[in-house]
Amino acid sequence: MSARIASFAEFYPFYLTQHADRMCRRTHFIGSSLALACIAAAIGTGSAWWVLAALVAGYGGAWIGHFYYEKNRPASFAQPLYSFRADWVMYWQMLTGKLTW
Template identity: 30%
Template sequence: MGKLNFLAISSVGILALSFLPHYFLHPVGHSNTDCGKFTKPSVDENGNPFEDFATFYPYYICEHLQPKTKLFHFVGTGNLILLILYTLYSKHNLLYSLLIGAIQAYTFAWVSHFTIEKNKPATFNYPFLSFLGDFKMFSECLQGEYVLWE
């Protein structure tokens, strides 16, 4: 199966997966932090650049307040995870799969930022921290911490 076919099929599967925490766990929150303390984009509450993931992640969540934005990220990150697992299982070129996976994940994410959230993706200023944030938010969404479906 080609990578693009796999991504199309996995997108449907990830969408179905994203509904399960909503159905079984009934999340009610959009954020787990006080977003009012971030008055300027891409800096902490003191106006300084973020230096570590622990201080960055609350800001990251505040940049993803709309459930649809989280859903787009969930699908992109889920596809990336499944594509890596599929590549390891099938022994295809991992570097190529990572490239395709990253392109589709960032496409989902950036489209949601520009069209739904109407903000600039944190990836532009903090690429590594944002990458980690995607996986943590994916995990928290699976655990029912955030609303993905309204």
């Protein structure tokens, strides 16, 4: 991605092209699910270590998907805020069956 994209509406279609490989989407989904579980554990236990675990799980799943399956550079390196938002939109679309995982 050479030029910065000005809106999320422009960014999300690009984001999906960076997640064309089904296994990449799956590792994202698994990592995001584990991150949510870690956040719940952080709230339940009051331990901040679970927040760190959430970051490792979420980004770990995404990076495994990109570097191992998709063989591309994560969009979060260039557009971190849009990428964070897009990851959760993609997660919701996979959860609700609008996007295959």
